[in-house]
């Protein structure tokens with residue numbers, strides 16, 4: 001469904017549906033929710049994650065890749081640093097395209113890519129004090145696809 005509205009949320013790590021720098025899903029009315037972990041060290045990193053997730057979501061919607069398939073894949077590859085880059089990921093192409101845009105935007109914002117990745121790694125290893133959960137589907141108990 002083409003989103004009629006897009007909502008960006010900047011959240012602490014423990015408010016993400018699962019440990020990840022960014023996430024997206026659509027509400028029943030089509031509203032696209034894009035979340036990114038806050039990166040107080042350099043806000044540009046969170047902006048880049050929002051940009052990545054937004055484009056990945058739009059590319060997936062355009063290609064008919066469902067958020068459920070993406071989430072199922074991610075949950076089945078939680079040990080992976082970048083599940084979208086794993087062979088067989090249902091959103092492999094969409095992730096790669098979003099990554100290109102993210103890299104272009106990082107260059108445009110004059111944020112070194114290695115620095116950006118290091119900032120995200122630190123943001124993902126920091127436990128936040130904020131326990132206020134992000135409003136959104138929390139049913140992350142989708143069983144892994146049988147293969």
Ligand SMILES: [Zn+2]
Pocket residue numbers: 052056084094095096098
């Ligand atoms: Zn991605």
